[in-house]
Amino acid sequence: MLEMTRPQTLVALRGIGKTYANGTRALEGVDLDIRAGEFLTLLGPSGCGKSTILRLIAGLDAPSGGVLTRAFDNLGAEIGFVFQEPTLMPWASAFDNVFLPLRLQGQSRRTAAPSVEEALSLVGLADFAAAYPRELSGGMRMRVSIARALVLRPLLLLMDEPFAALDEIARFRLNDDLLRLQEELGATIVFVTHSVYESAYLSSRIVVMAARPGRITAEIGVDNAAARDEAYRVSAAYAATCKRAAGALRDAVHGEDL
Amino acid sequence: MTPAPQWALRYGPPALVMLALLAGWEAFVRLDDVPPYILPSPILVLETLAADRAILLPALFETLKVTFAALAAAVLGGVGLALLFAQWKWIERSFLPVAVVLQVTPIVAIAPLLLIYLEPATAVLVCAFLAAFFPILSNTALGLASADRNLVDLFELYRASRWRTLLLLRLPSALPYFLGGLRIGGGLALIGAIVAELAAGAAGQGAGLAFRIMEAGYRLNIPRMFAGLALISLAGIAIFAALSALSAWLLGRWHESALGPER
Ligand SMILES: Nc1ncnc2c1ncn2[C@@H]1O[C@H](COP(=O)(O)OP(=O)(O)OP(=O)(O)O)[C@@H](O)[C@H]1O
Ligand SMILES: [Mg+2]
Numbered sequence: 101m102l103e104m105t106r107p108q109t110l111v112a113l114r115g116i117g118k119t120y121a122n123g124t125r126a127l128e129g130v131d132l133d134i135r136a137g138e139f140l141t142l143l144g145p146s147g148c149g150k151s152t153i154l155r156l157i158a159g160l161d162a163p164s165g166g167v168l169t170r171a172f173d174n175l176g177a178e179i180g181f182v183f184q185e186p187t188l189m190p191w192a193s194a195f196d197n198v199f200l201p202l203r204l205q206g207q208s209r210r211t212a213a214p215s216v217e218e219a220l221s222l223v224g225l226a227d228f229a230a231a232y233p234r235e236l237s238g239g240m241r242m243r244v245s246i247a248r249a250l251v252l253r254p255l256l257l258l259m260d261e262p263f264a265a266l267d268e269i270a271r272f273r274l275n276d277d278l279l280r281l282q283e284e285l286g287a288t289i290v291f292v293t294h295s296v297y298e299s300a301y302l303s304s305r306i307v308v309m310a311a312r313p314g315r316i317t318a319e320i321g322v323d324n325a326a327a328r329d330e331a332y333r334v335s336a337a338y339a340a341t342c343k344r345a346a347g348a349l350r351d352a353v354h355g356e357d358l
Numbered sequence: 359m360t361p362a363p364q365w366a367l368r369y370g371p372p373a374l375v376m377l378a379l380l381a382g383w384e385a386f387v388r389l390d391d392v393p394p395y396i397l398p399s400p401i402l403v404l405e406t407l408a409a410d411r412a413i414l415l416p417a418l419f420e421t422l423k424v425t426f427a428a429l430a431a432a433v434l435g436g437v438g439l440a441l442l443f444a445q446w447k448w449i450e451r452s453f454l455p456v457a458v459v460l461q462v463t464p465i466v467a468i469a470p471l472l473l474i475y476l477e478p479a480t481a482v483l484v485c486a487f488l489a490a491f492f493p494i495l496s497n498t499a500l501g502l503a504s505a506d507r508n509l510v511d512l513f514e515l516y517r518a519s520r521w522r523t524l525l526l527l528r529l530p531s532a533l534p535y536f537l538g539g540l541r542i543g544g545g546l547a548l549i550g551a552i553v554a555e556l557a558a559g560a561a562g563q564g565a566g567l568a569f570r571i572m573e574a575g576y577r578l579n580i581p582r583m584f585a586g587l588a589l590i591s592l593a594g595i596a597i598f599a600a601l602s603a604l605s606a607w608l609l610g611r612w613h614e615s616a617l618g619p620e621r
Contacts, residue, residue, distance in 0.1 A: 160511050176516040187508040190612040191530045203526070204516040232611045 108136040110171050110256055110288055111157055117165035118152050118314075125313035126152040130166070132307065132316065134256070134290060139282060141299040141306045142292045143345060145353050149314025150292040154181070154258045157290065172255060177205070180249030180287075182259040186241035188233040188248075194220065195229040198247045205252075219247040222281060239270035246278070250285065257282075257289045264294065275301055279328050296349060300341040301328060308345065310352035318348035398581040403588060406581040413570060414582075418589050421551055421567040424479075425597070428486030429540075429547045435487075436494030436543075437536065444502040444528060445520070461492040465550050469557035482554040482566065489550030490543035494536070501535025502528045537605040544597045552590065567593075 111134040118127040127149040134140060134157070142150045155161040156168060159175045172178045188197045198219050202212040220226050223243040233241055242262060249257060263271040279302065282289055293299050299306050300322070308318040322341050332338050362370070380400045386392070387399040394402055407414065439457075443450035465485055472481040505528050513523045555568035567586055574582040 155511075158515055160514060179515065181512060181515055183508045185508065187506055187512070189509065189527070189530065191533070192612075200512075200526075201516050204513070204518045204522065234612065 108171065109133045110136050112169045113153075113156075113166065114168075115166035116153075116156065116163045116168060118149065118156065118161070119164045127156075127163075128313035128315050130314070130316055134288060136255075136288055137286065139279075139289045139291065139302055139304045141303040142290065142309060143294075143296065143299045143306055143349060144309030144314075145311055145349075146294070147314075148309040148311035148352075150309060151260050152314065154260050154290065154292060157256075158258055176201070177252050178255045180252065180254040180257045182242075182245055182249045182257070182262045184261040184264055186233070186238075186245040188241060188244055190233050192232075193229065194225060194231050194233070194236070194244045194247075197233070197244055198251050200248060201252050215251055219251040220244075222250060222284070223247045223277065237270075239266055239274065242266065242270075242274065243277075246274075246281075250281065250287075253285065255288060257287050259289065259291045261292050261294065263298070271298070276328070278302065296342055296345045300338060300345050301333065306341075306345050306348075308348040308352050317352045320344050320348060395578055395580050398584050402581050403584045407585040407588065410582055410585060414567070414586060414589060417565060417567040417570045417586075418593060420565040421548075421555065421590075422593060424482055424486055424551045424566070425544075425547045425593075428483055428551065429490050429544055431483075431487050432490035432494050432543055432547065433540065436491050436539070437498050439495055440498035440502055440532075441524075443499045444524070450499070457492060457495060460488055461496075465489050466553050466557070469554045472554070473558055478558045482551055482558060485554035485557075486547045486550035489553075490547035493542040493546065494539040497539025497542075498532055498536045501532030504535070505531040534605075534609060537601075537608065541598060541601045541605065544601045545594055548590070548594050548597060 113130050113132040116127055116130040116132075117125070119125050130149075130153065132153075142153060144150055152161070156163050157170075158179050158181055188194075189200070192200075195216055198216045199209065199212055202215060203209075217226065217229065220229055223246050225240060225243050225247065228236065228240065228244075233244070236244065246262070249259075263274050266274065275298065278289070281287070291299075291302060303322050304324045305322060306320040307316055308320070309315065310317045320341070323337060326332055326335065326337055384399045384401060387397055398406070439453065443453070465488060468488065469481070469485050472484055475481075476484060502524075509527055510523070513527055518526070551566070552568045555566040556572065558569070559572060567590055571583050571586040571590075574580075574586065
């Protein structure tokens with residue numbers, strides 16, 4: 101039923117530019133629609149403004165040009181943010197870290213407990229509520245960070261290279277978990293990565309960017325029909341997507357060097 | 359052979375070195391027949407400590423009282439000012455130079471001046487306060503300013519008020535820094551108190567440990583000087599150990615600095 105309706109636009113960027121105080125042109129003329137339910141990946145070389153786009157969408161920074169419109173108002177409730185590092189509060193248990201967004205909304209620990217426990221079990225950490233960050237592995241910390249971003253059931257999940265610091269096995273597992281979570285929660289995800297392979301595996305759409313100034317150079321739609329599993333990782337469809345994404349990324353980086 | 363337990367490996371060597379030094383000192387005094395008014399032996403120092411306890415212990419208590427009162431005041435003042443610094447940049451810009459001037463001027467040089475303006479007891483307290491104040495202020499201010507950038511962003515995304523951000527993020531982030539400053543400040547407060555007592559000299563009310571040491575010096579009671587010195591060292595060690603224990607207890611499971619070397 102949902103698939104039949106025209107995809108609703110959650111966030112629209114029109115001619116967005118961002119110049120930092122020191123004169124760096126981080127973004128120029130960026131047009132981008134974020135559609136409800138999609139898994140959008142921003143793929144591009146370092147410094148092309150991927151993090152800047154996420155910060156603008158989250159309202160943590162204002163664009164210096166262009167128009168950015170959102171289909172929702174309460175950014176804190178509708179946006180979940182996951183950083184490259186887990187950025188947990190080391191003095192708080194996993195439970196208290198996930199509790200934070202609810203706490204800042206004024207909920208008491210007691211009323212929030214069911215939501216927090218549910219978010220922890222969504223990421224497979226139901227048994228680690230009492231553990232402190234330093235007692236958890238890197239992958240587990242990242243899961244806590246994802247649970248924290250999910251606990252308010254946001255419409256939009258922004259993830260800035262969340263798995264870059266993990267080993268490949270942990271990354272593959274979290275990739276699958278993330279897709280399962282998206283299906284369960286119906287969230288929209290904007291995902292930043294350096295990895296062609298990760299983008300090809302996860303996305304329904306890949307946006308390729310170039311640097312100096314940061315801009316969008318290509319857009320690749322990905323056929324979402326095939327189930328994402330081990331078989332998909334060796335399928336011809338996956339290989340074809342990787343090839344297209346790698347080609348677009350090469351063009352983006354090459355154009356910059358000329 | 360079973361391996362030695364952890365604690366023996368950890369505390370054994372330093373304890374042995376300490377004992378060897380004391381034994382060497384004792385042997386040197388005995389074998390060379392050094393008279394006690396030149397250099398008393400460790401055992402004699404210990405005996406003097408026991409014999410003169412009616413004079414030395416109240417003096418120690420007096421000095422510790424001043425030290426802790428000054429430390430408490432420095433914590434209140436230092437943390438309070440650091441909080442103001444964190445909330446309003448212009449306060450930091452206005453007051454930091456004054457704090458730096460107080461910090462770089464040696465306490466030994468300020469003490470005589472304070473003694474002119476203030477009652478000796480108050481001057482000693484102020485000296486100890488000034489010594490402890492700056493490390494607590496600067497460490498806490500640094501800690502409040504060094505909360506994780508991304509966490510600050512997260513609090514902003516969730517529309518947390520400045521007050522809640524301070525309470526839930528900046529204060530806990532600053533705790534390890536503050537405790538580091540407290541440990542330094544504890545030692546410096548003791549030094550400040552001793553320096554001021556020495557400067558107050560005969561004009562002082564004559565209750566503190568430093569005064570007793572000076573007094574013993576005038577009477578050439580060298581063993582008692584050593585006994586007083588030993589008490590000051592022990593007090594310094596005890597203060598440092600107590601504050602370290604407090605730090606380990608507060609940081610508990612979360613901070614790297616609270617973990618033992620074996621992890
Ligand atoms: N606060 C800032 N002040 C000045 N320049 C900035 C600031 N933040 C980012 N930049 C610059 O803007 C450009 C884009 O930065 P951004 O962090 O968005 O890139 P990115 O694509 O996320 O890079 P990476 O893949 O390395 O994370 C870079 O040249 C960067 O140096
Ligand atoms: Mg980035």
